[in-house]
Amino acid sequence: MANKRFSLCFLFLLALLPSQISAADESEGREFVLTLDHSNFSQTVSNHNFIVVEFYAPWCGHCMKLAPEYEKAASILSSHDPPIPLAKVDASAENNKELANGFEVQGFPTIKILRNGGTLVQDYKGPREADGIVDYVKKQSGPATIEIKSADDASAFTSENKVVVVGVFPKFSGEEFENFTALAEKLRSEYDFAHTLDAKHLSRGESSVTGPVVRLFKPFDELFVDFQDFHVEALEKFVEESSVPIVTVFNNDPNNHPFVSKFFDNPHIKAMMFINLTADTADSFKSKYHETAEQYRQHGISFLLGDVEASKGAFQYFGLKEDQVPLIVIQDNDGKKFLKTNLEPDHIATWLEAYKDGNIEPYRKSEPIPEVNNEPVKVVVAESLQDIVFNSGKNVLLEFYAPWCGHCKKLAPTLDEVAVSYQSNPDVIIAKLDATANDIPRETFEVQGYPTLYFRSASGKLTQYDGNRTKEDIIDFIEKNRDKPDQQEQVKDEL
Numbered sequence: 001m002a003n004k005r006f007s008l009c010f011l012f013l014l015a016l017l018p019s020q021i022s023a024a025d026e027s028e029g030r031e032f033v034l035t036l037d038h039s040n041f042s043q044t045v046s047n048h049n050f051i052v053v054e055f056y057a058p059w060c061g062h063c064m065k066l067a068p069e070y071e072k073a074a075s076i077l078s079s080h081d082p083p084i085p086l087a088k089v090d091a092s093a094e095n096n097k098e099l100a101n102g103f104e105v106q107g108f109p110t111i112k113i114l115r116n117g118g119t120l121v122q123d124y125k126g127p128r129e130a131d132g133i134v135d136y137v138k139k140q141s142g143p144a145t146i147e148i149k150s151a152d153d154a155s156a157f158t159s160e161n162k163v164v165v166v167g168v169f170p171k172f173s174g175e176e177f178e179n180f181t182a183l184a185e186k187l188r189s190e191y192d193f194a195h196t197l198d199a200k201h202l203s204r205g206e207s208s209v210t211g212p213v214v215r216l217f218k219p220f221d222e223l224f225v226d227f228q229d230f231h232v233e234a235l236e237k238f239v240e241e242s243s244v245p246i247v248t249v250f251n252n253d254p255n256n257h258p259f260v261s262k263f264f265d266n267p268h269i270k271a272m273m274f275i276n277l278t279a280d281t282a283d284s285f286k287s288k289y290h291e292t293a294e295q296y297r298q299h300g301i302s303f304l305l306g307d308v309e310a311s312k313g314a315f316q317y318f319g320l321k322e323d324q325v326p327l328i329v330i331q332d333n334d335g336k337k338f339l340k341t342n343l344e345p346d347h348i349a350t351w352l353e354a355y356k357d358g359n360i361e362p363y364r365k366s367e368p369i370p371e372v373n374n375e376p377v378k379v380v381v382a383e384s385l386q387d388i389v390f391n392s393g394k395n396v397l398l399e400f401y402a403p404w405c406g407h408c409k410k411l412a413p414t415l416d417e418v419a420v421s422y423q424s425n426p427d428v429i430i431a432k433l434d435a436t437a438n439d440i441p442r443e444t445f446e447v448q449g450y451p452t453l454y455f456r457s458a459s460g461k462l463t464q465y466d467g468n469r470t471k472e473d474i475i476d477f478i479e480k481n482r483d484k485p486d487q488q489e490q491v492k493d494e495l
Contacts, residue, residue: 032074034087038099041089045118050141051085052124053112055100057092059406060108066128073133084141106448113140113189122189125261144184145193154201157194161255163218163243166202167195168211176212176230183235191239214238220245220259240266244302247293250314251277251307260304268302269333271352273343274314275326277307281345285326288345292352299356319365319437329363330355335442339363365439376419378431382438388431389456395428395482396456397465397474400435405450417471427458427485428478458483
């Protein structure tokens with residue numbers, strides 16, 4: 001679950017700011033993209049050895065932006081020999097929810113590559129514009145690993161700013177080669193794989209080896225690394241760990257975005273330092289940070305260096321301000337955050353040491369507590385969550401929402417009506433919390449989409465509301481689950 005949260009976080013960082021919702025009709029001009037739902041999905045997928053499926057929501061701004069590019073790519077790929085199908089599923093439709101959950105869809109758009117009739121599922125990790133989609137999908141539909149027969153082949157394969165994996169073998173058979181091919185098939189959506197009989201073709205590394213050996217090329221740190229354990233699990237671990245820089249750089253260079261994605265996808269604790277990379281002090285910060293990263297990466301911590309100019313979305317996500325720069329924020333796998341602002345280079349190692357020793361208090365992102373909170377639906381922020389929801393002794397219905405969410409906007413007037421119905425009842429509170437601007441205690445509330453509603457009775461019973469979103473159904477739920485004043489007194493007497 002933590003990995004999924006970080007993946008979503010990364011998408012947010014690249015987007016920088018949430019897309020605005022429009023009322024554009026997403027169905028126009030969709031003659032090449034196959035429309036799938038719960039009734040025809042399994043049958044359609046089982047008929048294809050290779051198919052790409054987008055899980056989308058009609059109100060999602062990113063999906064709207066992708067739609068014409070995806071359609072254009074589908075039209076081009078329909079002429080491929082053989083044709084390569086692209087499909088879409090409205091994952092927000094109620095009758096498709098179970099289907100989307102089966103593919104762990106937690107954000108939009110989510111794109112999956114399905115192979116062998118759907119028996120092998122991989123994440124799509126390619127571009128989001130038509131030509132890039134076409135090139136990526138064509139490559140994904142071909143062999144998982146290609147043969148390098150010359151130095152020119154090797155140069156063309158390793159020249160780009162990305163991680164590539166090459167197996168050197170004395171022959172293209174045997175257990176080692178089969179395991180390498182199996183790894184290539186498993187990880188092909190994330191890395192490019194090749195194999196060769198002659199290491200002399202390769203531009204880096206020992207040229208006299210005859211193998212079997214796996215050589216991973218990368219555009220950072222030591223530039224290449226060899227590995228000779230051909231168990232598939234060991235190979236996979238080697239590739240995953242070696243493909244993440246000691247310090248991942250997040251700036252406006254799109255070549256760095258795949259490494260930022262890897263940073264947020266890995267299971268480690270995340271340390272992120274944000275500075276002005278053009279400042280006179282930048283080199284000093286980078287040097288000290290790199291030294292600290294080398295020291296602590298063996299302790300399960302990954303490190304990212306962000307340029308403040310390129311990190312507007314990150315600052316909004318973490319609730320940071322530019323006058324706090326230079327700063328470090330750490331997010332652990334429980335979602336807790338730790339913050340050091342107005343940093344000096346010599347603070348980096350000592351603060352990391354204090355964090356590792358448990359001597360740093362967690363940081364909580366919160367909007368300011370409203371000075372006036374007299375609307376029917378009360379505003380809750382992270383700093384007031386404890387007082388209003390847990391310590392008020394009231395029955396509280398709390399909505400977790402996102403300002404850009406279409407479903408939340410649709411629910412808002414209904415919640416207003418519910419709140420008005422309870423205005424004369426001091427024992428019931430209807431409240432809302434902007435989950436994009438406030439940290440949520442993940443150990444208490446599981447919020448994977450918007451809106452999410454929880455009800456906490458006056459006596460402390462917490463229940464997630466999954467019913468219909470009508471005024472009558474919500475009120476009926478509250479009446480069945482709330483504690484009446486006489487029941488509260490009975491609970492107190494029993495205590």
